[in-house]
């Protein structure tokens with residue numbers, strides 16, 4: 001037996017609850033909720049493997065491995081296409097859920113961004129959720145449980161995930177990737193408990209380059225002219241695009257690997273189709289994540305400037321940029337930087353609701369510049 005949840009860090013409560021469920025019998029519906037980047041989706045897939053595996057989640061059999069690789073026919077991952085999970089998709093699931101599993105012990109449906117059911121889809125889903133066939137399990141995953149319909153939420157067993165403690169993030173980076181202690185501590189602090197972001201920063205050169213570049217932009221923004229801002233905007237959109245393309249290439253490699261061991265032509269064509277859907281969904285998610293990263297870096301930067309302006313350097317996230325922060329703090333005011341943080345928050349809110357990204361970030365730049373000009377250092 002290997003531990004299915006070995007990669008889930010700092011979620012002892014959730015993991016022990018799920019392990020117990022695998023040992024003693026699982027409920028039909030679960031709601032995994034908590035902040036983004038703390039391992040909810042990974043835990044959902046691992047739990048699905050445990051539910052499907054004939055040995056209760058050994059982590060090594062063909063069923064477990066294929067579920068973990070996203071290639072098992074009895075475990076389906078559902079995510080919104082565009083903004084919503086649509087009724088057609090749920091109708092399809094209702095129909096197929098009724099049939100026995102192809103080969104596994106159970107059928108499992110994992111819903112990512114489960115808060116994005118539209119009303120019709122939610123109604124269609126409720127029927128199955130109220131009286132699910134005995135062999136079916138549903139795992140709903142969301143960062144925004146407050147947006148989930150109460151009729152759906154109340155029929156699921158809640159599993160709480162929380163921010164990973166900064167010290168646990170640092171330990172994970174050091175243990176998993178051999179990140180030097182000082183760097184691990186800096187990244188853990190920057191991540192604010194978002195393990196996925198921390199791991200990305202620790203392992204991906206382009207992610208670190210992007211952070212540096214964004215911080216430079218934040219630093220230079222007060223003096224930047226209209227043209228500079230436009231160039232910066234183009235650059236940001238291009239990096240988000242190229243970073244999500246990079247990740248999509250990883251997915252292509254995964255498919256190539258999966259196809260190698262797929263025996264017959266039918267399995268191969270099924271794998272290809274499944275993979276195409278996955279890539280399409282992933283692209284959208286990667287794009288959204290990329291934009292979140294951009295605004296997160298800006299929010300951290302202006303938050304740090306506000307702190308240094310207030311004489312509270314010890315609370316700074318971007319400890320490696322203290323020199324730039326001190327210069328910035330000597331030129332701007334606490335009020336200006338606080339307003340800048342609020343402008344970033346507004347952009348984040350707009351991006352959540354799928355406002356045109358370029359427009360949201362361009363407005364954010366303008367608001368920041370206005371705030372800094374209005375409240376200079378007195």
Ligand SMILES: [Zn+2]
Nearest residue numbers: 053058061064
């Ligand atoms: Zn197994």
